[in-house]
Amino acid sequence: MVTKAKEKTNVWQMAQGQLDQVAEIMNLDPNIHRILRKPARELTVNFPVIMDDGRVEVFTGHRVQHSTHRGPGKGGIRYHPDVDLDEVRALAMWMTWKTAVVGIPYGGAKGGVVVDPKKLSMRELERLTRRYATEINIIIGPEKDIPAPDVYTNPQVMSWIMDTISMDRGYTVSGVVTGKPLALGGSLGRNEATAQGCIYVIQEAVQKIGLDLEDSVSVVQGFGNAGYIAAYLLKEQGSKVIAVSDSKGGIINEKGLDAHAVSKYKAETGSVVGFPGSEPISNEALLELKCDILVPAALENVITRDNASKIKAKIIAEAANGPTTPEADAILTENNIMILPDILANAGGVTVSYFEWVQDLANFFWSLGQVNERLSCIMKESFHSVYEIHKKYNVNMRLAAYVLAVGRVAEALKLRGIYP
Numbered sequence: 001m002v003t004k005a006k007e008k009t010n011v012w013q014m015a016q017g018q019l020d021q022v023a024e025i026m027n028l029d030p031n032i033h034r035i036l037r038k039p040a041r042e043l044t045v046n047f048p049v050i051m052d053d054g055r056v057e058v059f060t061g062h063r064v065q066h067s068t069h070r071g072p073g074k075g076g077i078r079y080h081p082d083v084d085l086d087e088v089r090a091l092a093m094w095m096t097w098k099t100a101v102v103g104i105p106y107g108g109a110k111g112g113v114v115v116d117p118k119k120l121s122m123r124e125l126e127r128l129t130r131r132y133a134t135e136i137n138i139i140i141g142p143e144k145d146i147p148a149p150d151v152y153t154n155p156q157v158m159s160w161i162m163d164t165i166s167m168d169r170g171y172t173v174s175g176v177v178t179g180k181p182l183a184l185g186g187s188l189g190r191n192e193a194t195a196q197g198c199i200y201v202i203q204e205a206v207q208k209i210g211l212d213l214e215d216s217v218s219v220v221q222g223f224g225n226a227g228y229i230a231a232y233l234l235k236e237q238g239s240k241v242i243a244v245s246d247s248k249g250g251i252i253n254e255k256g257l258d259a260h261a262v263s264k265y266k267a268e269t270g271s272v273v274g275f276p277g278s279e280p281i282s283n284e285a286l287l288e289l290k291c292d293i294l295v296p297a298a299l300e301n302v303i304t305r306d307n308a309s310k311i312k313a314k315i316i317a318e319a320a321n322g323p324t325t326p327e328a329d330a331i332l333t334e335n336n337i338m339i340l341p342d343i344l345a346n347a348g349g350v351t352v353s354y355f356e357w358v359q360d361l362a363n364f365f366w367s368l369g370q371v372n373e374r375l376s377c378i379m380k381e382s383f384h385s386v387y388e389i390h391k392k393y394n395v396n397m398r399l400a401a402y403v404l405a406v407g408r409v410a411e412a413l414k415l416r417g418i419y420p
């Protein structure tokens with residue numbers, strides 16, 4: 001895992017703090033503010049899994065639904081040793097804002113299991129997944145809450161969840177999770193969607209600051225689904241990607257890296273580190289490289305008050321959730337760095353998840369062209385809505401995205417009223 005910077009921020013306090021800040025700016029109704037400060041529903045489960053050697057281990061997992069005011073809960077499931085309830089709460093709240101920024105009819109939710117999946121066999125991973133799915137079965141479903149992949153989960157994990165829930169219901173329930181393989185009702189373009197959405201937003205942003213992507217230099221931190229694909233899509237757009245990293249460290253080559261070749265090397269060796277023709281660089285130093293576009297695509301809390309003033313990028317496109325702390329935000333804004341906030345920049349993933357769910361419910365599937373055209377439309381429109389607020393109210397892009405998102409959720413909440 002990517003080492004977190006020195007400053008240890010509690011991400012849940014950070015997420016609540018962001019809401020508080022925007023509530024003040026937009027004069028949010030205090031009743032609505034109080035409601036949105038808390039997750040609506042939290043489920044913590046401790047469950048046993050039989051390991052391959054016959055031992056029984058007990059794992060802890062969570063599923064948090066922050067809001068279902070605009071539609072069912074939606075958000076990924078993370079398998080990571082650092083997962084805790086506060087992190088899942090923050091990630092769930094950010095999903096509420098994310099689905100609202102891009103205007104798709106969902107609330108926000110998130111799940112997580114405290115586990116290092118790299119230490120499990122495939123069979124152990126499957127048993128853990130099926131048991132966790134069974135434990136959270138009571139609160140998920142196509143109309144209730146729809147999980148998806150997140151850090152260290154993937155289409156295979158989604159297949160097991162889909163199958164487990166289907167076994168319980170007695171029929172195939174494709175729409176209970178998204179990010180499934182194509183053979184099980186997945187969507188074309190879902191695998192690339194987070195990175196692709198990020199690229200669509202970057203394409204709009206560079207125009208605003210007079211930067212030519214063809215002439216640009218990029219750096220990507222994290223080499224999972226979002227980071228790897230962002231790196232090769234950036235290269236396809238003509239940007240020179242000089243450095244990438246994973247949890248074990250980073251690599252740099254000033255002449256540019258071929259993400260496909262790096263990915264092949266990582267598949268063989270377990271890390272990008274040691275890629276032929278590259279020099280090693282730490283994750284911390286990588287963030288401070290001179291570049292035009294910096295894409296944090298790993299975990300939370302990597303751009304903090306300790307390193308924010310050393311960031312030299314012109315644009316930070318947050319493919320990760322919560323990579324920048326509020327203290328860092330203030331410094332970056334002061335230094336005129338354009339932040340493309342997570343709830344906008346990485347919303348492509350959940351947007352194509354929405355397309356997948358729609359296709360599953362309709363049993364009618366779209367071409368890749370249709371998926372990407374609709375994704376491009378939503379991402380670009382959302383960028384411009386956020387940019388307009390940024391200009392009109394002279395707030396940074398993150399606050400602008402929050403104003404848009406919180407406004408939409410607040411409107412839904414107000415219209416629905418408070419039951420009973």
Ligand code: GLU
Pocket residue numbers: 074075076077098146147148149150151178179321346347349350351353
């Ligand atoms: N885990 C992704 C995110 O943080 C995708 C969520 C989804 O598709 O529901 O946005």
